[in-house]
Amino acid sequence: MSEDADGATARGGERVAVVRSEGACFGYGAGPRVLADVSVELAGGELTALVGPNGSGKTTLLRLLAGMAAPTSGRVVFDGAEPRGMAALDRARRLAYLPQRGGVAFGYTAGEVVAMGAIGSGGGCGGERFA
Numbered sequence: 001m002s003e004d005a006d007g008a009t010a011r012g013g014e015r016v017a018v019v020r021s022e023g024a025c026f027g028y029g030a031g032p033r034v035l036a037d038v039s040v041e042l043a044g045g046e047l048t049a050l051v052g053p054n055g056s057g058k059t060t061l062l063r064l065l066a067g068m069a070a071p072t073s074g075r076v077v078f079d080g081a082e083p084r085g086m087a088a089l090d091r092a093r094r095l096a097y098l099p100q101r102g103g104v105a106f107g108y109t110a111g112e113v114v115a116m117g118a119i120g121s122g123g124g125c126g127g128e129r130f131a
Contacts, residue, residue: 016043018078018079020042026057038061065078096117
């Protein structure tokens with residue numbers, strides 16, 4: 001795979017987005033660091049498992065990679081840009097985060113919730129029906 005100027009890679013002629021952290025550190029408030037010097041690269045189209053004990057920083061790392069939190073040092077880059085610097089709609093069109101626990105206030109089906117998430121990509125709320 002070769003990387004272009006935007007930080008994406010080419011795989012078989014196809015452009016694949018890449019998200020990476022480079023020496024990322026993070027801590028909550030004045031407490032101890034939750035993540036220390038984490039460097040990882042994930043390319044679209046790949047399946048990656050993030051495994052570790054409770055409280056080891058897995059969810060925090062995912063929040064950093066999605067731009068939902070900023071590293072206290074180091075950096076996160078998605079497709080050549082820092083996720084927190086992207087316009088919200090642009091970020092929503094290019095990446096998604098599904099928390100391990102979530103709830104909706106109304107009785108939506110799983111398909112309806114997915115359709116609502118597709119709004120940023122130009123889909124969703126267009127009368128889609130899911131079984």
